[in-house]
Amino acid sequence: MEAAPGLSPLVLSLRSAALAVLLVTPAGFLAADRVRRWRGARRATADLLLLSPLVLPPTVLGFVLLQLLGRYGPLGEPLARLGLELVFSWPATVLSAAMAAFPLMYRTLLASLEQLDPGLEGVARSLGAGPWRVWRRITLPLVLPGLGAGLSLGYARALGEFGTTLMLAGNIPGRTQTLPLAIYAAVDAGDLPQAWVWTAQVLLLNGLCLALVQLFLLRGRRPGLEGAAAPESPPVPLPPAAPAAAALVPFALRFDLHKRHGAFRFDLALDTSCRRLAILGPSGAGKSLLLRLLAGLERPSAGRIELNGRVLFDAARGIDLPPERRRIAVMPQHDALFPHLSVAANVAFGLAHLPAAERYARVAAQLAAVGLQEQARKYPAQLSGGQQQRTALARALVTEPDLLLLDEPLSSQDAHRRRRLQQLMEELLARSGVPTLLVTHDMDEAYRLCEELLVIDGGALLRHGPRWEVFERPGAVAVARLTGCKNISAVQRLGPTRLRAVAWGLELVTPEPLEAWTHVGMRANHLELGTAPAPDAVHHWPCRVVRVSEGPLHVTVFVVPAAMPDGNGGREPIQVELRRRRWRTLAQAAAAGDLLLSLPAGSLLMLR
Numbered sequence: 001m002e003a004a005p006g007l008s009p010l011v012l013s014l015r016s017a018a019l020a021v022l023l024v025t026p027a028g029f030l031a032a033d034r035v036r037r038w039r040g041a042r043r044a045t046a047d048l049l050l051l052s053p054l055v056l057p058p059t060v061l062g063f064v065l066l067q068l069l070g071r072y073g074p075l076g077e078p079l080a081r082l083g084l085e086l087v088f089s090w091p092a093t094v095l096s097a098a099m100a101a102f103p104l105m106y107r108t109l110l111a112s113l114e115q116l117d118p119g120l121e122g123v124a125r126s127l128g129a130g131p132w133r134v135w136r137r138i139t140l141p142l143v144l145p146g147l148g149a150g151l152s153l154g155y156a157r158a159l160g161e162f163g164t165t166l167m168l169a170g171n172i173p174g175r176t177q178t179l180p181l182a183i184y185a186a187v188d189a190g191d192l193p194q195a196w197v198w199t200a201q202v203l204l205l206n207g208l209c210l211a212l213v214q215l216f217l218l219r220g221r222r223p224g225l226e227g228a229a230a231p232e233s234p235p236v237p238l239p240p241a242a243p244a245a246a247a248l249v250p251f252a253l254r255f256d257l258h259k260r261h262g263a264f265r266f267d268l269a270l271d272t273s274c275r276r277l278a279i280l281g282p283s284g285a286g287k288s289l290l291l292r293l294l295a296g297l298e299r300p301s302a303g304r305i306e307l308n309g310r311v312l313f314d315a316a317r318g319i320d321l322p323p324e325r326r327r328i329a330v331m332p333q334h335d336a337l338f339p340h341l342s343v344a345a346n347v348a349f350g351l352a353h354l355p356a357a358e359r360y361a362r363v364a365a366q367l368a369a370v371g372l373q374e375q376a377r378k379y380p381a382q383l384s385g386g387q388q389q390r391t392a393l394a395r396a397l398v399t400e401p402d403l404l405l406l407d408e409p410l411s412s413q414d415a416h417r418r419r420r421l422q423q424l425m426e427e428l429l430a431r432s433g434v435p436t437l438l439v440t441h442d443m444d445e446a447y448r449l450c451e452e453l454l455v456i457d458g459g460a461l462l463r464h465g466p467r468w469e470v471f472e473r474p475g476a477v478a479v480a481r482l483t484g485c486k487n488i489s490a491v492q493r494l495g496p497t498r499l500r501a502v503a504w505g506l507e508l509v510t511p512e513p514l515e516a517w518t519h520v521g522m523r524a525n526h527l528e529l530g531t532a533p534a535p536d537a538v539h540h541w542p543c544r545v546v547r548v549s550e551g552p553l554h555v556t557v558f559v560v561p562a563a564m565p566d567g568n569g570g571r572e573p574i575q576v577e578l579r580r581r582r583w584r585t586l587a588q589a590a591a592a593g594d595l596l597l598s599l600p601a602g603s604l605l606m607l608r
């Protein structure tokens, strides 16, 4: 344990600081990785404790350590019995330096870890990577610049440690006299030239460390990967569709999930064999939470998940397969591509278990399927938004998962790109036959891409059924609204099949007895405007236009029944959606007040 007498302060300092940062690196990593997942009081307390060596006077820290580790201290005594005496020996200089370096290492790593896209690690797990591989291939490379900066800062701080070292290790020349102590001793002895020699060494070393910090911080910005984003490439010509082999494999998803997040309760059960299911719901309904629970990225408090007969989770039987064993791929809202890996490496990430030749062939085929062969060597930051989405889709599909979870995959795209990506997605999903759960706010997307709709709100099921049925018979006001019905009114019962729609002051005859219905709805694009009643109209009313909102293709016309006074008596206007061309032919009649509003047969939604 004892250093050979006569070691120079420079060597002693370099050694203590190096051993100190070696000690605090894993500790700082573990602490930062743990604390980044905490919030609130737990987080604040941990931060306070872990950063305290930074703010406590070093002599106070040294004194406390001396009391703990001294020969008669609560830790020193058992150590002494083992023949280990820490105080006033060179290991005490290492410990003192470690106390100084730890908070800087911890803080720098925490900042780096918090800058990581939280979706990356989850996506990597869902692609079959275990926690260790995720750490090695994703987390570590991405926090490497932060780690480098933390090491340099910690080393610089450890080199300069004085107060704690003096208290705990003493100032023993050749054994515990590090550079700061040597400067103090030289000044004390009036040997200023010697003090300057040591000072120059400290300044040089610290300067080097700080230069390294800057270098690492610059590397953290990865200028090499931030080339100009590519312009959107032309539409992808897909080869003729081959029959989807995977579509022949029967699909069955059964779950009954329960989870609480504070006041939010999630209780949802489903049994489906539909290969394309869209999940609709307002913001905060629990859509993303459902995907996280299914993928194993969050643990339900109770329940069961069964996919194609495989039990993925069963709280009662203590089964909880980790995400990498569920064969459920996730594509989150913001594609979560691994920024330090090329397009090809991103796509290959989930194929690590395959021999290189097969992996290469599968990646090449998948890149061709999404039209990205030319971009294989590029990094995500060099791609356009649409290309990034295609890469994320390719990365998920290439693993041939049993289930693909798409969380608003196109929400960040502009309208033009969105339509093209939608088409591509429709083709790819049909061709691959991979069963898909799609979370979306876009009704059109849900209808085009999926066969069944699941409507949820407040963590509970509102409606589940084939898409046409949910659209045509939504049943509940919330479902009608969520599926885009813009005209909804409470009703007043006038007879078994007669009612007044209160919001519009209109009398209506219903196709079925009123029963428990409390509201009616009329979809804007089902209603018709014209100078004569529509041929299949069950109701028509003279109406007056109160406002027109023009889109590039469609026009929303707000009308009120003509009989109503100006200002429509506080009643709501009815929205009618028409193609622009059709509206142009009606403009004159609208100006003359000759318009009729028609409700075609079968268009009245009965709601409760």
Ligand SMILES: Nc1ncnc2c1ncn2[C@@H]1O[C@H](COP(=O)(O)OP(=O)(O)OP(=O)(O)O)[C@@H](O)[C@H]1O
Pocket: 261, 262, 264, 281, 282, 283, 284, 285, 286, 287, 288, 289, 290
């Ligand atoms: N880790 C968490 N801690 C606390 N609350 C959470 C957590 N995860 C989800 N919640 C709560 O659960 C509810 C559902 O969240 P979720 O993200 O699933 O909504 P969503 O339907 O996907 O909404 P959006 O459409 O806006 O993405 C929200 O009220 C949210 O505050």
